[in-house]
Amino acid sequence: MEYHGRGLFHGQEVSIRLRPQPPNTGIQFQRVDLPGSPTIPAGVAYVKDHKRRILLAREGAAVEGIEHIMAAVSGLGIDNVLVEITGKEMPAGDGSSLVFVQLIREAGVVEHKEAPRQIFTLYRTITLENDGARITAVPYDKGLELSYHMDFGDRSVLRQSYTLPLNEETFSQQISSARTFSLSSGVGEFIKLGLGKGVTEENCFLINEDGTASTPINKKRASLRFADEGVRHKLLDMVGDLYLTGMELRARVTGTRSGHLLNVLLAKKIVELAEAESSLSRIADAKV
């Protein structure tokens, strides 16, 4: 199961291949183009940058733009997979998770009944804020429920909200095909940074000040997959970023104007809480 394509930021052509892995291996990326084919685990400890995309690095080997495949593996309930890649940036695909969902379905999913999933049920509220953005996670034992409020200040025409109880079906039908976007006012800065070399008319869209959507290159009216494709994509990113915890999470998470930075900080907090909880239970076990 191989896929070729260009990365959104740097535009380099790469191939990826998914390889099923035994239980407890987790999600890993492997730079097969580098000497020694180093692997980089998909964990918060390896996040080295989170501006507009996630970059993971370990011992000099890096991989970036991994958030949409992370969303796909999380949404489809995959715990173990090795993603081989021949370059630094994941292919953009169509700007959503769709190509990764298809790759996973083609590769087939092996169920390891003897190895239960690692599940973490949040036991206290976490709130994180940064520059007018906020993310809150509250205890909820029935699964992972995500909400997002997209809000750009006084421009009420750009406000969108969405709530998603996450499971394979809701993920596939409601958010997996939502494409990446940018505010048209923020595009100049992006291009100045020399980024966006893999942008096509189809793999992302711009949201204008008046609430309409345009194609990124010719600035024609964009045909959206959902009227609220933007907020759905924010949820897709949230699903991918929270899976950097390496665990299935049970909580209610609400983001307001938040993005990769707060998602990653929340994932870090959750890993800290999970580690504290397991060391407490080890102490309790030791006392018995």
Ligand SMILES: [Zn+2]
């Ligand atoms: Zn995204």
